[in-house]
Amino acid sequence: MQPTTTLATLGSLRLCFYGAGSMAEAIVRGLIGQELTKPSQISMLNRQNADRLQELSSRYGVETSSDEAAKLAMIQSADVLFLAPKPKDAAAALEQLRPLLSPNQLIVSVIAGLSIHTIEQLLGQPMAVVRTMPNTSSTIGLGATGISYSSSVSVEQRLLAEAMFQAVGLTAVVEEPLLDVVTGVSGSxxxxxxxxxxxxxxxxxxxxxxxxxxxxxxxxxxxxxxxxxxxxxxxxxxxxxxxxxxxxxxxxxxxxxxxxxxxxxxxxxxxxxxxxxxxxxxxxxxxxxx
Structure with missing residues (x-):
C-alpha cells in the first residue's frame, strides 16, 4: 500500500475515540484540519460527561452521543478504535470493550504506560494494537509521536497508523520499552x-x-x-x-x-x-x- 493509497483508505474508515480528553481532541483536530477525513467519519465518546461531548460535536462536527446503545454502535462499527481514557479508568474501560470488539479492528492506544501485552490481556484476545505516545502539539500539526506495534499489526495497518500521526506531526517508530522514554522526552x-x-x-x-x-x-x-x-x-x-x-x-x-x-x-x-x-x-x- 503506497502512502497516497493509505491516505485515501483513511478517508473511508470509521474512527472512534473511546475517551474525549485533550489528547483525543488534539488528534481529531489534526486529522480534520489536514483534511485526511471528514468529521462525519469520526465518533467520540466518554463515560458520562455529556457537556464535553456536546462541546466537541459543536466544535468539530464529529458524532457523539450519551445514549448507551448509540455508544455501542459507534464502537462496533469502528474500523479504527482509539483508546484514550484517563489512565486510572483504562482497565475498566478495556474490560467493557472486551465483548464488543472484532479481530479486524485496529486498536490505537494513547494510554501512557500501558503495555501492548496488558492491552491484549484486558481485551481477552490478540489484537492489532498500535501503542502510541503523542503530545498535545498534535493540535497544530507539530506533534511528536512515538509508535510501537503488536505482532498482529499488518504492514498496511502500520502505514495507516503512521499516516494518521504524521498528519499531526512527526513520528518515530521505536521498540516498545522505549515508549516510556518517548513519554519523558516528547510526551511531557x-x-x-x-x-x-x-x-x-x-x-x-x-x-x-x-x-x-x-x-x-x-x-x-x-x-x-x-x-x-x-x-x-x-x-x-x-x-x-x-x-x-x-x-x-x-x-x-x-x-x-x-x-x-x-x-x-x-x-x-x-x-x-x-x-x-x-x-x-x-x-x-x-x-x-x-
Missing part, C-alpha cells in the same frame, strides 16, 4: 518548554518589560531557536556555543543556569517522567490483572 516535553517560557516572561516583566512585550519576545525566541536547530541541522550544543561570546551576556546567563543545575534538573525531569509512565502502566496492570 511541551510542558517543560512552557515552564521555561513562564520563567522568561516573568523575568522580563520583573525587569520592566510590559506583559505583552515579554510574552512576544519569549515566544519568538523559542520559536526561532527551535527553527534554527531544525533548518541548520546543527546540534543545539554547537548553536549554543556559537552565540556564547567569552565573558559576554550569554555566558553569564549560562553560568547562572549551571549554578542552579539547570541541565541536570531537565535530565532528571525527563527520567522521572519516563519512570512515572512505567509506574502508571504497572498500577493499571496490578489493578486489572490481580
Amino acid at each position: 516535553g511541551p510542558a517543560y518548554v512552557y515552564y521555561l517560557m513562564e520563567a522568561m516572561i516573568k523575568a522580563g516583566q520583573d525587569l520592566g518589560l510590559t506583559a505583552d512585550a515579554a510574552r512576544e519576545l519569549t515566544v519568538q525566541t523559542v520559536l526561532g531557536a527551535a527553527q534554527m536547530v531544525k533548518e541548520t541541522g546543527e546540534q543545539p550544543a554547537d548553536l549554543r556555543r556559537k552565540v556564547t561570546s567569552p565573558n559576554g551576556t550569554t555566558q553569564a546567563a549560562i553560568e547562572t543556569l549551571d549554578a542552579h543545575a539547570f541541565a541536570t534538573g531537565v535530565q532528571r525531569a525527563v527520567a522521572r517522567a519516563a519512570e512515572r509512565a512505567g509506574e502508571l502502566g504497572a498500577d493499571i496492570e496490578r489493578s486489572a490483572l490481580k
Whole structure:
C-alpha cells in the first residue's frame, strides 16, 4: 500500500475515540484540519460527561452521543478504535470493550504506560494494537509521536497508523520499552518548554518589560531557536556555543543556569517522567490483572 493509497483508505474508515480528553481532541483536530477525513467519519465518546461531548460535536462536527446503545454502535462499527481514557479508568474501560470488539479492528492506544501485552490481556484476545505516545502539539500539526506495534499489526495497518500521526506531526517508530522514554522526552516535553517560557516572561516583566512585550519576545525566541536547530541541522550544543561570546551576556546567563543545575534538573525531569509512565502502566496492570 503506497502512502497516497493509505491516505485515501483513511478517508473511508470509521474512527472512534473511546475517551474525549485533550489528547483525543488534539488528534481529531489534526486529522480534520489536514483534511485526511471528514468529521462525519469520526465518533467520540466518554463515560458520562455529556457537556464535553456536546462541546466537541459543536466544535468539530464529529458524532457523539450519551445514549448507551448509540455508544455501542459507534464502537462496533469502528474500523479504527482509539483508546484514550484517563489512565486510572483504562482497565475498566478495556474490560467493557472486551465483548464488543472484532479481530479486524485496529486498536490505537494513547494510554501512557500501558503495555501492548496488558492491552491484549484486558481485551481477552490478540489484537492489532498500535501503542502510541503523542503530545498535545498534535493540535497544530507539530506533534511528536512515538509508535510501537503488536505482532498482529499488518504492514498496511502500520502505514495507516503512521499516516494518521504524521498528519499531526512527526513520528518515530521505536521498540516498545522505549515508549516510556518517548513519554519523558516528547510526551511531557511541551510542558517543560512552557515552564521555561513562564520563567522568561516573568523575568522580563520583573525587569520592566510590559506583559505583552515579554510574552512576544519569549515566544519568538523559542520559536526561532527551535527553527534554527531544525533548518541548520546543527546540534543545539554547537548553536549554543556559537552565540556564547567569552565573558559576554550569554555566558553569564549560562553560568547562572549551571549554578542552579539547570541541565541536570531537565535530565532528571525527563527520567522521572519516563519512570512515572512505567509506574502508571504497572498500577493499571496490578489493578486489572490481580
